[in-house]
Amino acid sequence: xxxxxxxxxxxxxxxxxxxxxxxxxxxxxxxxxxxxxxxxxxxxxxxxxxxxxxxxxxxxxxxxxxxxxxxxxxxxxxxxxxxxxxxxxxxxxxxxxxxxxxxxxxxxxxxxxxxxxxxxxxxxxxxxxxxxxxxxxxxxxxxxxxxxxxxxxxxxxxxxxxxxxxxxxxxxxxxxxxxxxxxxxxxxxxxxxxxxxxxxxxxxxxxxxxxxxxxxxxxxxxxxxxxxxxxxxxxxxxxxxxxxxxxxxxxxxxxxxxxxxxxxxxxxxxxxxxxxxxxxxxxxxxxxxxxxxxxxxxxx
Amino acid sequence: xxxxxxxxxxxxxxxxxxxxxxxxxxxxxxxxxxxxxxxxxxxxxxxxxxxxxxxxxxxxxxxxxxxxxxxxxxxxxxxxxxxxx
Amino acid sequence: xxxxxxxxxxxxxxxxxxxxxxxxxxxxxxxxxxxxxxxxxxxxxxxxxxxxxxxxxxxxxxxxxxxxxxxxxxxxxxxxxxxxxxxxxxxxxxxxxxxxxxxxxxxxxxxxxxxxxxxxxxxxxxxxxxxxxxxxxxxxxxxxxxxxxxxxxxxxxxxxxxxxxxxxxxxxxxxxxxxxxxxxxxxxxxxxxxxxxxxxxxxxxxxxxxxxxxxxxxxxxxxxxxxxxxxxxxxxxxxxxxxxxxxxxxxxxxxxxxxxxxxxxxxxxxxxxxxxxxxxxxxxxxxxxxxxxxxxxxxxxxxxxxxxxxxxxxxxxxxxxxxxxxxxxxxxxxxxxxxxxxxxxxxxxxxxxxxxxxxxxxxxxxxxxxxxxxxxxxxxxxxxxxxxxx
Numbered sequence: 001x002x003x004x005x006x007x008x009x010x011x012x013x014x015x016x017x018x019x020x021x022x023x024x025x026x027x028x029x030x031x032x033x034x035x036x037x038x039x040x041x042x043x044x045x046x047x048x049x050x051x052x053x054x055x056x057x058x059x060x061x062x063x064x065x066x067x068x069x070x071x072x073x074x075x076x077x078x079x080x081x082x083x084x085x086x087x088x089x090x091x092x093x094x095x096x097x098x099x100x101x102x103x104x105x106x107x108x109x110x111x112x113x114x115x116x117x118x119x120x121x122x123x124x125x126x127x128x129x130x131x132x133x134x135x136x137x138x139x140x141x142x143x144x145x146x147x148x149x150x151x152x153x154x155x156x157x158x159x160x161x162x163x164x165x166x167x168x169x170x171x172x173x174x175x176x177x178x179x180x181x182x183x184x185x186x187x188x189x190x191x192x193x194x195x196x197x198x199x200x201x202x203x204x205x206x207x208x209x210x211x212x213x214x215x216x217x218x219x220x221x222x223x224x225x226x227x228x229x230x231x232x233x234x235x236x237x238x239x240x241x242x243x244x245x246x247x248x249x250x251x252x253x254x255x256x257x258x259x260x261x262x263x264x265x266x267x268x269x270x271x272x273x274x275x276x277x278x279x280x281x282x283x284x285x286x287x288x289x290x291x292x293x294x295x296x297x298x299x300x
Numbered sequence: 301x302x303x304x305x306x307x308x309x310x311x312x313x314x315x316x317x318x319x320x321x322x323x324x325x326x327x328x329x330x331x332x333x334x335x336x337x338x339x340x341x342x343x344x345x346x347x348x349x350x351x352x353x354x355x356x357x358x359x360x361x362x363x364x365x366x367x368x369x370x371x372x373x374x375x376x377x378x379x380x381x382x383x384x385x
Numbered sequence: 386x387x388x389x390x391x392x393x394x395x396x397x398x399x400x401x402x403x404x405x406x407x408x409x410x411x412x413x414x415x416x417x418x419x420x421x422x423x424x425x426x427x428x429x430x431x432x433x434x435x436x437x438x439x440x441x442x443x444x445x446x447x448x449x450x451x452x453x454x455x456x457x458x459x460x461x462x463x464x465x466x467x468x469x470x471x472x473x474x475x476x477x478x479x480x481x482x483x484x485x486x487x488x489x490x491x492x493x494x495x496x497x498x499x500x501x502x503x504x505x506x507x508x509x510x511x512x513x514x515x516x517x518x519x520x521x522x523x524x525x526x527x528x529x530x531x532x533x534x535x536x537x538x539x540x541x542x543x544x545x546x547x548x549x550x551x552x553x554x555x556x557x558x559x560x561x562x563x564x565x566x567x568x569x570x571x572x573x574x575x576x577x578x579x580x581x582x583x584x585x586x587x588x589x590x591x592x593x594x595x596x597x598x599x600x601x602x603x604x605x606x607x608x609x610x611x612x613x614x615x616x617x618x619x620x621x622x623x624x625x626x627x628x629x630x631x632x633x634x635x636x637x638x639x640x641x642x643x644x645x646x647x648x649x650x651x652x653x654x655x656x657x658x659x660x661x662x663x664x665x666x667x668x669x670x671x672x673x674x675x676x677x678x679x680x681x682x683x684x685x686x687x688x689x690x691x692x693x694x695x696x697x698x699x700x701x702x703x704x705x706x707x708x709x710x711x712x713x714x715x716x717x718x719x720x721x722x723x724x725x726x727x728x729x730x731x732x733x734x735x736x737x738x739x740x741x742x743x744x745x746x747x748x749x750x751x752x753x754x755x756x757x758x759x760x761x762x763x764x765x766x767x768x769x770x771x772x773x774x775x
Contacts, residue, residue, distance in 0.1 A: 059315040062589050115438065
């Protein structure tokens with residue numbers, strides 16, 4: 001859908017408490033344009049719970065239920081049931097960070113998926129606990145500095161899409177804020193499908209990733225161009241790639257060097273300074289290469 | 301409902317404040333260069349770029365936090381960032 | 386009115402049905418399981434029109450209940466022991482969100498080691514969550530209290546969740562005759578919930594965002610004011626129920642032969658019922674004993690306890706302990722009577738389900754009467770039900 005056809009209505013209002021250049025802000029605006037007014041959010045502890053701004057004001061033009069860190073998907077099951085009793089077909093959406101999704105809330109998310117709650121779970125993934133001051137999460141990539149991985153994380157992130165797939169959801173997608181039409185389309189599609197849906201939006205974070213705040217969208221697009229992140233959809237268990245990621249998969253374009261992505265972020269600075277850490281840069285590249293190798297075999 | 305009963309908040313523009321005061325650099329739009337592609341509008345993290353009926357855009361400096369994403373993403377470089385005085 | 390013979394757990398399910406709860410979310414834990422099973426059976430038979438959410442944990446049970454309640458519908462859940470402990474964070478959430486959820490908690494002790502018998506350590510550990518906490522002494526009281534709880538919780542000036550406690554196995558799995566009033570009587574007593582706030586896309590609000598210290602303190606204060614107001618409402622609601630059905634279990638307290646008593650036993654749950662048997666025996670021996678069975682632990686019936694004469698000696702029997710402090714009920718009673726001359730004696734008894742019989746209670750009262758009791762005493766461990774004191 002061309003940008004001019006996207007709704008003019010702003011359901012995430014200007015003047016919020018978000019950091020300047022916040023990727024989550026972009027994700028919220030685009031997703032809410034696809035979701036529309038008849039939507040209820042439930043939000044666990046995460047950046048979004050701060051972005052809402054302070055009582056008695058809120059930056060959200062739709063109902064938002066804040067809930068404890070581990071509990072958003074369970075809360076969504078309750079909201080859905082309550083609405084169903086009243087014959088309401090309002091979209092129920094969890095909007096959660098990667099900490100709530102990959103780590104503390106993964107059990108309640110798995111539960112809501114298994115009981116086939118009709119809701120859309122959106123994880124805006126900034127690859128760390130940004131809200132609490134940049135700690136390592138299950139989504140933090142190998143090598144990244146955080147305040148709990150001072151010398152760089154030693155492990156890779158877990159594969160949340162594979163976890164979602166293991167629940168046989170009718171719709172799973174990844175997106176990133178640098179491709180607004182794609183993100184909008186995927187949210188719209190999810191909205192049209194009953195049952196549990198999962199969308200993960202890579203959402204760069206200037207203070208966490210340590211790049212200039214004007215580069216949030218550039219960093220998002222670079223994540224796709226380097227193949228660090230892939231745009232994909234999973235329907236009925238079939239994985240399809242789209243946009244630039246499809247072209248990379250089919251060998252129509254060569255991905256940019258992963259190093260471009262790493263070197264643009266202060267959180268990977270220790271891989272380049274004071275001395276180039278060949279071994280870890282190579283390992284990072286291998287992780288990405290192996291991922292694309294699997295993708296070419298039709299796997300995640 | 302009693303005034304203070306539980307944490308119930310109502311939607312309002314500028315819920316935190318007029319966030320324009322956060323800015324160090326201000327976006328300046330050259331309307332002649334603008335092709336009305338709307339990328340700045342959709343990519344503004346704060347919804348501080350208004351979209352007019354004719355698809356021209358205007359920057360709402362009351363709320364613009366000065367991140368510079370619009371200037372960075374404008375395909376025709378119609379927006380540039382200048383230091384606030 | 387229909388007379389049935391059933392366990393307190395099934396009766397709790399009947400009460401949720403009679404209250405027309407619309408959403409039930411629960412996770413199984415012994416000895417609560419038969420509540421969940423029974424409700425599921427009623428729903429699948431089409432006898433109970435509710436949505437049941439089978440959650441994957443108690444934390445999620447309360448989160449789902451909160452979510453449903455926030456849309457404005459009436460909700461019910463049930464748990465016990467470790468399940469209640471696992472819910473702890475969400476109990477605070479429900480109360481601060483002012484959601485009139487009703488939950489039954491089957492009082493069971495805490496492990497390790499694993500032990501499924503009754504004591505009150507589980508609910509006592511939730512004392513400060515903002516929930517109203519009631520304790521029942523019979524299956525009839527379980528039914529009546531669940532119905533009354535919705536009315537109290539949903540009152541405009543209260544808007545707080547209520548935990549209806551009853552003892553594991555002693556009630557949960559014991560069949561007793563219970564009279565269930567006709568549905569129109571219950572419907573008249575308990576009309577449809579009128580939510581004070583709700584999630585509704587035609588009237589957007591954000592619940593629970595960041596709140597600065599000043600209004601936060603005010604919200605906490607309003608919760609305390611609602612708890613304080615509930616004392617009268619608990620009594621008047623029970624009186625209204627009595628007029629409609631004839632059943633009466635007391636207001637915040639059930640008083641038994643206490644008007645002229647020199648010695649009053651204070652206890653909760655079935656221990657309070659057992660105390661009535663002990664008092665009847667003591668009265669036969671011309672010992673003027675009475676019972677204050679605390680029905681409402683939160684709000685604590687300070688006003689009722691203060692009505693006792695300053696000459697009355699109090700025998701407080703706790704099935705829970707605040708380690709490094711003392712019996713929880715004992716502390717509460719002492720606090721309520723601050724500045725009064727009453728002599729107050731505490732017993733820690735029945736932990737981990739150790740039987741506390743009327744014989745034990747008789748001995749406790751006699752020990753106080755004979756000046757042999759210390760301020761704080763323990764039921765003796767080991768075989769038999771012989772009470773000693775240390």
